[in-house]
Amino acid sequence: MSISLSRIEREFMIRSVMEKEFTIKILVENNSVLAKIKEYKNDKLTCFFIEDKSVPFKTGQDAEIFFSYHNTMCTFSSKIVDITDDRIILGNPEFMYKGLKRKYMRIQKKGDIQVFFQIKDKTIKLNYPKTEKEEKFQKPVIRDNFDINNIKELLHEFQERIKASGFESKIVMLRNKEITSYEERLMQKTAKLIWLQETKEGFPTSDFLPQEKIVTLQDFFSFEVSMGTALNRVKEKVQSYLQGTLFKGIVSQLYCPILYHNYMIGYIFILSKNFENRIEHENVKYTFEFSKILAYSLEKNGYYRDEKKADRQYRAGIIDISASGLLFSHDSDTIIKAIDIGTHLDIILKILNRKISIGTIVKRKFHDNEIWYFGLQYADLRPEDLRFLFEFLYEKQYTNEYKKMWENGIPPSSLDML
Secondary structure, three states, X not given: OOEEOOHHHHHHXXXXXXXXXXXXXXXXXXXXXXXXXXXXXXXXXXXXXXXXXXXXXXXXXXXXXXXXXXXXXXXXXEEEEEEOOXXXXXXXXXXXXXXXXXXXXXXXXXXXXXXXXXXXXXXXXXXXXXXXXXXXXXXXXXXXXXXXXXXXXXXXXXXXXXXXXXXXXXEEEOOOOOOOOHHHHHHHHHOOEEEEOOHHHOOOOXXXXXXOOEOOHHHHHXXXXXXXXXXXHHHHHHHXXXXXXXXXXXXXXXXXXXXXXXXXXXXXXXXXXXXXXXXXXXHHHHHHHHHHHHHHHHHHOOOOXXXXXXXXXXEEEEEEEOOOEEEXXXXXXXXXXXXXXXXXXXXXXXXXXXXXXEEEEEEEEEEEOOEEEEEEEEEEOOHHHHHHHHHHXXXXXXXXXXXXXXXXXXXXXOOOOO
């Protein structure tokens, strides 16, 4: 992959090329000329032609400059500021790249070329209370006795197991409901289980589940402070909650949220009023495991009403393009967040009256102030579309010679580069 150089590196490179009198190649559309940089000041490069050759260049045209620096091919884009019979003045480049390993030469956008693509909206919008922490949703390990294809049987199996353990239980679903109880607010805030192994002993001080899934005494303190409770009154709140629970005759309890992405779609409530029958570690683990299985089963059976937005189509500004990739720019926050290096992006190139569908991979992403730039490598392009694109861009017939050619004679890379 080519490497973008910083401003200081660009200036150093240009001065080195000038001092060592390296030859540069100036390309404008399909015409090129060889030259040497003789002066670099006031953000302008004055170059003298080394060939006695008239070129059809004009002031204001965009140019691509190539040169070899210690066997490393480099390039930058510029604009022709002035031109005479023996010299050409170029503007200072904003970008420069070294280590080119692309299949075909990039050129400035020519003619009527447009690029369109869609960003799939992966936002999940459901009519359930949102949690402040998103749960990474994935397929859980399924016990042999859990039938995920039959929600009724799944719930029955769980309730029978809890009943056999001597506990009372209920499952509360929260579709189209507001958070009302204290425990619901605590679960929504923390996305954790509320477990009192023995109510009179209070909240646990540590968590035995992976990834800290149980509300500890410290979590309770943090929650109360976030709700506006003065720090010196938090202990009083703890005691008040525990006493209220004991007043209901509950000697051991467990609230387990059922989480789906960043939503609490419901929760499981288990309690014991028997002083000799507490909710133990294995009961907590079993319920926690079941909550994940239930969330997965509900998705599998189409329970969630996903209100995804329709995919939106975007049009982007092409900076430069080749027969193997292109560079486009955009300032949309949605695009900036959705597209990253390695993203597979399906695009449509509209050239004249022809539409070309291309599967691409994002190989570069960088920004300049508010504008972001994305370098795409074509990964899926039909042969007939490649031929059309090549001949349109370079105004040459696509022959076997060009199939094997790499830019400026650089040997093919062992990797898939732009």
